[in-house]
Amino acid sequence: MATHLAIAAASATILGLLRDNYPRAEFGASLPFDLYQAKDFDDPFKEGIALALWRVAPNTARRNLGTRTDALGRRFKTSLPIDLFYLVVPFAERAERQQRLLGWVLRAMEDLGPLAATHLNHYLSESNIFADSESVDLVNEPLPVADHLALWDRLKRLPPSATYVMRMVLLDSPTTLGEFPLVRQRNVDMGVLVR
Numbered sequence: 001m002a003t004h005l006a007i008a009a010a011s012a013t014i015l016g017l018l019r020d021n022y023p024r025a026e027f028g029a030s031l032p033f034d035l036y037q038a039k040d041f042d043d044p045f046k047e048g049i050a051l052a053l054w055r056v057a058p059n060t061a062r063r064n065l066g067t068r069t070d071a072l073g074r075r076f077k078t079s080l081p082i083d084l085f086y087l088v089v090p091f092a093e094r095a096e097r098q099q100r101l102l103g104w105v106l107r108a109m110e111d112l113g114p115l116a117a118t119h120l121n122h123y124l125s126e127s128n129i130f131a132d133s134e135s136v137d138l139v140n141e142p143l144p145v146a147d148h149l150a151l152w153d154r155l156k157r158l159p160p161s162a163t164y165v166m167r168m169v170l171l172d173s174p175t176t177l178g179e180f181p182l183v184r185q186r187n188v189d190m191g192v193l194v195r
Helices: 006-021 038-042 095-112 145-154
Strands: 033-036 048-058 080-091 135-140 162-171
Touching: 006 033, 006 048, 006 080, 006 095, 006 162, 033 038, 038 048, 080 095, 095 135, 095 162
Parallel strands: 033 048
Antiparallel strands: 048 080, 080 162, 135 162
8 A cells, every 4th residue: 555655755765775775986985866856957966866756647557446445344445556757867077977877877777676665665754655565666768759859958957867667656545435335125106296
């Protein structure tokens, strides 16, 4: 059961796993990692890895999920399946260093593979965002040329970067469905004029 905090938890998990596993011997002990918004690209840091959530879309692969039932038998409204689209941007002052960072981050993102609930619940202060049985896929998904040019047009100072999609993040509803007793008898009066 992923709560409304799932988007923030997904972003924090990617950033946290990259920060925890980067090669300090090559890139130094204090390489910055940060979540970026569009405005942050106007004045980016000189060196580091930026992760930007640039698009959220409904997942069209699974539309009719049905209602969700918890362990107590309560029924909840249908979960909302979404895909999260990320832009991973390595910054550096020199082109060679930026390309080294890009090569490392591409390999590191591929190594992350499917993310289990243990990872997804680790990087925010709340620890029950995803159910133990939940996991999400994180895959490299190149942008269509038109989208790439539009993104490049908006973010003028964007160095070479990579795009990823986290598929099937389920946002569960906390709203329960009312339980009503079964209909046992109907009373239908035929031909009675009501005044």
